[in-house]
Amino acid sequence: MSTTATREQIESRVFQALEEFGAEPDQISPDAEFEALDIDSLDLVELAQIVEDEYGVQLKGEDMEGITSVRQAVDLVASKLG
Amino acid sequence: MTRNVVITGVGAVTPLGVGARTLHERWSAGQSGIEDGFGRATEFEPKDHLSTKEVRRADRFTQLALAAAAEALEDAGWDDGPPGDPDFAACLIGTGIGGIDTLERQHLILQQQGADRISPLSIPLLMANAASGVVAMKHDLRGQSFGTVSACAAGAHAIGMAARLIRYGDAETVVTGGSEAAITPLATAAFSRMDALSDSGISRPFDRRRDGFVMGEGAGILVLESEEGARERGARILGYVRGYASTSDAHHLTAPEPSGRGASKAIELALRDAGVGPDDVKYVNAHGTSTPLNDRAETNALKSALGEERAAQVPISSTKSAIGHLLGAAGAVEAIATLLALRDRIAPPTLNYEEPDEGLDLDYVPKEARPLANGDGPAIGISNAFGFGGHNAVLCLEAE
Numbered sequence: 208m209s210t211t212a213t214r215e216q217i218e219s220r221v222f223q224a225l226e227e228f229g230a231e232p233d234q235i236s237p238d239a240e241f242e243a244l245d246i247d248s249l250d251l252v253e254l255a256q257i258v259e260d261e262y263g264v265q266l267k268g269e270d271m272e273g274i275t276s277v278r279q280a281v282d283l284v285a286s287k288l289g
Numbered sequence: 290m291t292r293n294v295v296i297t298g299v300g301a302v303t304p305l306g307v308g309a310r311t312l313h314e315r316w317s318a319g320q321s322g323i324e325d326g327f328g329r330a331t332e333f334e335p336k337d338h339l340s341t342k343e344v345r346r347a348d349r350f351t352q353l354a355l356a357a358a359a360e361a362l363e364d365a366g367w368d369d370g371p372p373g374d375p376d377f378a379a380c381l382i383g384t385g386i387g388g389i390d391t392l393e394r395q396h397l398i399l400q401q402q403g404a405d406r407i408s409p410l411s412i413p414l415l416m417a418n419a420a421s422g423v424v425a426m427k428h429d430l431r432g433q434s435f436g437t438v439s440a441c442a443a444g445a446h447a448i449g450m451a452a453r454l455i456r457y458g459d460a461e462t463v464v465t466g467g468s469e470a471a472i473t474p475l476a477t478a479a480f481s482r483m484d485a486l487s488d489s490g491i492s493r494p495f496d497r498r499r500d501g502f503v504m505g506e507g508a509g510i511l512v513l514e515s516e517e518g519a520r521e522r523g524a525r526i527l528g529y530v531r532g533y534a535s536t537s538d539a540h541h542l543t544a545p546e547p548s549g550r551g552a553s554k555a556i557e558l559a560l561r562d563a564g565v566g567p568d569d570v571k572y573v574n575a576h577g578t579s580t581p582l583n584d585r586a587e588t589n590a591l592k593s594a595l596g597e598e599r600a601a602q603v604p605i606s607s608t609k610s611a612i613g614h615l616l617g618a619a620g621a622v623e624a625i626a627t628l629l630a631l632r633d634r635i636a637p638p639t640l641n642y643e644e645p646d647e648g649l650d651l652d653y654v655p656k657e658a659r660p661l662a663n664g665d666g667p668a669i670g671i672s673n674a675f676g677f678g679g680h681n682a683v684l685c686l687e688a689e
Contacts, residue, residue, distance in 0.1 A: 227341075227345075228341075228342065228345065229340060229341035229342030229343075229345060245342065249346075249409050249410060249413075252409035253408065253409060253410070256405075256406070256408075256409075259405075
């Protein structure tokens with residue numbers, strides 16, 4: 208079951224998760240690339256878990272393929288919720 | 290041609306604090322790191338030593354190894370990675386159990402929240418080789434890297450094998466040792482159920498009243514190098530891994546063979562490997578767990594390997610009297626304690642040793658540290674490590 212959230216809320220939650228994963232807070236922005244933030248595939252699996260807990264949407268491995276930036280990740284979650 | 294193996298750096302995190310020399314100084318001063326029946330590394334704050342990412346990506350046993358490794362590499366004067374060819378820089382770190390804290394936490398999540406909630410980091414955190422892998426990754430050690438698993442002999446096995454890698458030419462440098470963080474609900478209950486833990490919560494090796502071991506946690510890491518390589522780069526040499534041997538009791542799952550046959554053979558072979566005899570041994574750092582069976586079998590083994598006369602002369606002490614039993618880290622932490630004691634030409638004390646037991650009649654260095662009767666010769670000592678499964682590993686070390 209999915210819940211509703213604004214794009215801003217999703218972005219804020221993703222930022223928070225990235226910081227928990229160890230990304231430098233001042234480098235986290237919508238345009239930031241995961242590679243530059245030192246965020247790897249294991250982090251993205253954890254991010255998918257957080258998104259599922261928070262918003263009730265499932266992100267599968269194929270959904271995450273090609274997701275390389277913060278903006279793409281937020282867009283993906285927003286589109287699943289939409 | 291046999292190559293000499295030198296020790297150029299040491300690092301440790303133990304119940305006596307952060308730092309190899311802290312361990313040595315505090316133990317030598319008679320301080321204990323045991324509180325409420327456990328030897329916890331309470332002075333270790335992971336975020337003081339590791340990045341947020343490193344903390345998240347490592348079970349506590351790997352965090353301890355990372356901190357000890359950083360100290361050892363700095364001590365060895367390594368700047369950024371190994372001084373020589375990284376393809377010939379190895380990493381061997383032993384553990385008794387590995388990431389059991391992660392295992393227990395994730396198993397609870399599995400039961401309470403279901404399989405979908407299990408962390409994707411579970412396996413890389415709990416695997417017993419994690420410390421070796423993560424330390425190698427952090428310091429660009431591209432040669433052989435693996436974990437040794439032999440219960441409470443694991444740290445000594447790692448160091449022994451590391452020395453062999455250098456002697457054989459498989460490695461020029463090795464970051465090696467042991468790490469353990471098993472003061473967890475399951476591991477504690479399990480050791481307790483098998484009657485291995487001390488009811489009194491007091492670690493008093495070789496004492497008549499000893500009633501089991503006190504669980505500890507920590508890590509010990511050494512930097513080993515070929516002597517020629519170390520001298521070429523002008524490294525400060527702390528000492529030598531002169532000899533190493535390992536045997537198996539082939540007797541019982543947990544109990545040592547009572548006569549100390551396997552342990553004695555390991556001591557004999559380690560001395561032979563080092564090219565020295567019983568009279569050359571100036572100090573013995575015993576496995577000395579404070580269990581009724583180990584301390585008796587080990588005493589027998591020392592008498593048998595060194596001869597009754599020599600065994601009665603040489604000072605024998607147990608680091609576990611001050612920090613408890615660090616399981617897979619014990620052999621490594623105690624090898625470091627041995628080396629630093631030999632360097633200072635002292636035998637630190639077996640704390641809490643007060644009442645002799647029948648047949649346990651060697652010099653266990655009661656009360657306080659004592660200068661070694663060194664003479665003019667090199668300071669040579671042995672460090673014993675024995676593990677459930679009947680594993681015996683003995684290191685023969687020499688201080689500069």
